[in-house]
Amino acid sequence: MPRLVPPTVSVHSSFLAAMAEFRAEGRGGQDDATVIGHDHQTYGHTWHTEAGFAAYVADLLAQPREETPRPEGWVPATTRWLIEGDEYLGRIQIRHRLTDHLLREGGHIGYDVRTSARRHGHASRMLQEILPLARSLGIDPVLVTCESDNTASRRVIEKSKGALEDEQDGKLRFWVPAG
Template identity: 55%
Template sequence: MAELSGPTVRVHRSFVSAMAEFRDEGRGSPADGSALGADLREFEPGWARPEIFAAYVDRLRALALPDTPRPADHVPSTTLWWLHADEYLGRVAIRHQLTPHLREAGGHIGYDIRPSARRRGHATAMLRAALPVARALGIESALLTCDVTNTASRRVIEANGGVLEDRRGDKFRFWVPTS
């Protein structure tokens, strides 16, 4: 059974394999504005080296702390990985507060499931497991967004109680209770 975990070097090999799957589907291009895309562009060349991967894991953990230096437009964010034993299946990022940009596109929570693990209920279960973590961070109702063309993500959000607020451009905006 899969479960949430803090980022860990234990899944190094599986993580690198998952990132190759994302890259193969086109993620990480300059047009990919997601956190995953940014990580692929910045860190992928070094992830194969255990010491670089360990530094990446430490960085993800540090980004949850309010005093960690970060760009002015970024907020503290807790990253959790969805693991089955030593297999990396996906990740969820919980942003502790909203910026004006995150209110439009991004929201409190973003998630990705590796391509080979999709269509098995992992995204729905991972989001369900992450909502109490968001609640513990003081988020009573989490804003989640998805592309209007992403039917699978919309189903995941709605399966977790998401209520559509509106459509802004190419994004749907949902509020999901965290309790």
């Protein structure tokens, strides 16, 4: 049974395979402004070594702390990975507050499911399981956005009772109750 856990070095091989899947679909290049893109650009060259991967996991685990250095405009965030056994299936991140940019485009929560694990309800599971953390952080409702043409993500958000507020610059903005 898949479970949502803090990032862990125990899924190193599977994580590398998942990142190769994301790269194969065009993610991770210099023009990819997503979390997956950022992580590929910043850490991808070190993931293949145990020490490099461990440093990446340590950086992710430090991100919820206010004092942790992060790129300009980034806010404290908690990441969880969906794993089954030693298989990395996806990631979800909850940003602890919104900047103007996140209010327009990114929202509080972003998630990705590896290509080979899609269409199994994993995104819905991750979103449902992260909502109690949002509530514990004082975030309710939670802003979740998706591309206007991303039907699968829209269904995930609507399944979690997301209420569409509007569309801005090709992004649909939903408010999902955390309580």
